[in-house]
Amino acid sequence: MASIQGLTLDIEKDGWDRSRGFIKREIPMPLLNERENSLDAISVIMKVSFAGVCGSDRGIWNRVSFKDMVHDSLKKEGKTIRILGHEFTGEVVEAGSMVKMLYDIKKGDLVSGDSHVTCGKCFQCHIGESHVCQDDKILGISIDGIFAPYVKIPAKNLWIVDPNRVRPEISAMYDPFGNAVHATTATDFRGQRVAVFGCGPIGMFSILLLRSFGAVKIIGVDISPANLEIAKALGAHETILIQQKQKKNPYDADPEVVSRMMDLTYGKGVDISMEMAGPNASLNNSIESTRRGGHVILFGLKDGDFTIPKFSRVIVKGLTLHSIIGRRIFSTWQTAQRMLSDRSNGIQDKMWSIIMKSGQGTIIPFADYAPETFEKAMNAHPKLLFKF
Ligand SMILES: [Zn+2]
Ligand SMILES: [Zn+2]
Incomplete structure (x- = not known):
């Protein structure tokens, strides 16, 4: 059987706790065989051109998130x-035999997907x-995912892209x-003061969108000065650097962050907090920094139990919590395409020139993948893409 190279994790050979990173190994070339697998009729083989490295991939790289999901699902698949x-x-x-009829997708189409x-x-x-x-x-x-030159994927997940409207690196x-x-359409952001806790890539994208959606004050919060610099360049009005220091309880909110937030909002607290980092302390920072009657958008994900001190205050303050998982399929995609295609809002261009540094050091040729240099790049840039 023909084989290709993919980035993988073998929970038996590599182990979860015994290894780090992604391990490159031979995997079978994916094929459509409708006689053996009827689902292949509604699947496609895609030649990957760019693949994004996500915060969740970093979590897997460091083996701090998704352990149960990876293990349980592999067990089910044997x-x-x-x-x-x-x-x-x-x-x-x-493309499988039913793909054109059901999804109007065919060989040669350029796609991204959920x-x-x-x-x-x-x-x-x-x-x-x-x-x-x-x-x-x-x-x-x-x-199985897409860190490989060829992948099999259900056609219903695909979204046709137009490289004339959105450049391929951004489509990825x-x-x-x-x-x-x-996250930025979960509630009404017009005229609101918004804190973004965690200015990683999705926090950065959110700042760009918040500017377009009419937020009047955007406050970026992060532990990385470099990320905050980018947040500023993308349109954050203010930034707060979290100084990591010993606290009585690691999950407690940071009093300095909360008091700075109060200073920036005339003592009220922000109307909306977006928790996009994951740590327990960040959740508590978000809750403590939000005004009475405000909204907390929950997006950051971390394994394990969380503690919310004085939980009753969440209720007494009348906070509304929104959990954001994935994207609405495909209404979110439609909005995303429009926000990227409208070049006058600057979102696509800023994603490319500011977050992706116009490709300098952020685009890694897949064939050259080596764990050490890749990890260095991952530490130096908020967002990386593999180029195939
Ligand atoms: Zn992702
Ligand atoms: Zn379902």
């Missing part, structure tokens, strides 16, 4: 190797809320950009 990666753009090189493979059968899927599907699987986590980021669109 396998030990997971192909990683879930943000992509590429070309359809082969990383959540939904069941299509559950209650939520039936009522048009497939982003909270009962039985969804995530590419590169609970089913539709999935995380869609998270930011989903």
